[in-house]
Amino acid sequence: xxxxxxxxxxxxxxxxxxxxxxxxxxxxxxxxxxxxxxxxxxxxxxxxxxxxxxxxxxxxxxxxxxxxxxxxxxxxxxxxxxxxxxxxxxxxxxxxxxxxxxxxxxxxxxxxxxxxxxxxxxxxxxxxxxxxxxxxxxxxxxxxxxxxxxxxxxxxxxxxxxxxxxxxxxxxxxxxxxxxxxxxxxxxxxxxxxxxxxxxxxxxxxxxxxxxxxxxxxxxxxxxxxxxxxxxxxxxxxxxxxxxxxxxxxxxxxxxxx
Numbered sequence: 001x002x003x004x005x006x007x008x009x010x011x012x013x014x015x016x017x018x019x020x021x022x023x024x025x026x027x028x029x030x031x032x033x034x035x036x037x038x039x040x041x042x043x044x045x046x047x048x049x050x051x052x053x054x055x056x057x058x059x060x061x062x063x064x065x066x067x068x069x070x071x072x073x074x075x076x077x078x079x080x081x082x083x084x085x086x087x088x089x090x091x092x093x094x095x096x097x098x099x100x101x102x103x104x105x106x107x108x109x110x111x112x113x114x115x116x117x118x119x120x121x122x123x124x125x126x127x128x129x130x131x132x133x134x135x136x137x138x139x140x141x142x143x144x145x146x147x148x149x150x151x152x153x154x155x156x157x158x159x160x161x162x163x164x165x166x167x168x169x170x171x172x173x174x175x176x177x178x179x180x181x182x183x184x185x186x187x188x189x190x191x192x193x194x195x196x197x198x199x200x201x202x203x204x205x206x207x208x209x210x211x212x213x214x215x216x217x218x219x220x221x222x223x224x225x226x227x228x229x230x231x232x233x234x235x236x237x238x239x240x241x242x243x244x245x246x247x248x249x250x251x252x253x254x255x256x257x258x
Contacts, residue, residue: 004089005026005027005089005090006027006087006088007025007088008024008027008084008087008088009022009024009084009085009088010024010025010084011023011084012079012083014080015068015144016141016142017141018070018071018072019068019070019071019114019142019144020068020069020070020071020079020080021058021066022066022068023064024065024067025064026090030093033057033060034093034097034098035121036057036095036118036217036248037057037095038056038057038094039057039090039091040052040053040054040222041054041079041089041090042088043076043078043088044082051224052089052090052091054220054221055067056117056194057118057121058117058118058120059120059121060121067117068116068144068145069114092225094225095244095245095247095248096247096249098118098192098217098249099215101126101129101190105188105213106132106188106189107126107129107189107190107192108132108133108134109122109131109134109191109192109193110134110135110172110194110203111193111194111195112199113137113195115194115196115199115217116144116145116194117144117194118194118217119135119192124152127154130153130154132154133154133155133156133157134156134159134175134178135156135157135158135171136159136160136170136172136195137161138160138162139164139165140160140164143160157171157175157178159171159174172199172203179206179210189210189213190212190213190215191203191215193215193216194216195219197257200216200255200257204252204253204257207252215252216249216250217247217248218249218250220234222243226244226245227242230242232244234247234255234256235255236254236255236256237256238254
C-alpha cells in the first residue's frame with residue numbers, strides 16, 4: 001500500500017490563538033496510524049513552499065484523522081487558510097509509535113505545550129490503565145484538550161509558567177515533587193512524553209534520578225520524512241539515528257542531549 005495519498009479538508013478550526021485543529025478525510029485507503037506516528041503534509045498545491053511539513057497524528061477517528069498544529073511560519077500560515085473541500089497531498093503514516101504498555105507499570109504521561117497533540121491520542125488508547133497526566137504550558141490560554149482528557153476519566157495535573165492555572169513553574173518540577181512524595185518501595189512507573197526540547201532534557205535527567213523507564217516523542221524539523229536526506233538525525237547511545245525513520249519515539253534513556 002502506497003503511503004502517498006490525498007485527503008480532503010473536513011474542518012480547519014482555530015481552537016485558541018494561533019492553534020488550529022485540522023480534520024482530514026483520506027481519499028484513498030491508508031494504514032491506521034498509531035500515537036507517535038506522523039504525516040508529511042503539503043500545505044498547498046503550489047511549489048512554494050516546496051517541502052511538505054511534518055505533523056504528528058492527534059486523533060484517529062476510525063476513517064478520518066485530526067492534526068493539531070500551531071501557526072509558526074509560512075507553511076503553517078498557509079495551512080491555516082485551507083478550507084473545507086480543499087485537497088492536500090500527504091505521505092504517511094510515518095515513523096514509529098509509542099510502544100505498548102507493560103501491564104505491571106503505572107503510566108505517567110507528560111506533555112508540554114503542543115506536545116499534548118500525540119499524548120491525547122495515546123490517552124484514548126490506554127485510558128483503561130488509568131494513567132496519570134502532567135501537562136504544562138506557558139499560560140492557561142495555551143492549554144489544550146483539557147475537557148477531552150477529563151472525558152476519558154483523566155484529571156490532568158497542570159502547571160503554567162505564569163501561574164495562571166495549576167501550579168506555577170514547569171511541569172517537570174511538579175512531576176519531581178510527585179515522585180518524591182511516593183512512599184517506598186516506589187511504584188513502577190513508565191513515562192510517555194512529548195514537548196519542547198528543554199522539557200524533554202529535564203525529564204530525561206529526572207528519569208535518571210528516579211531510575212524511570214519510558215519513551216519520548218521528539219519534535220524535529222524534517223525535509224523528506226523518509227530517511228533519505230539525513231536532516232533530522234539525533235545522537236543516541238547507539239549512534240546517530242533519524243527521527244523520521246528510527247523515531248520519532250525513542251527510549252528516554254537513549255537520546256544524548258548535546
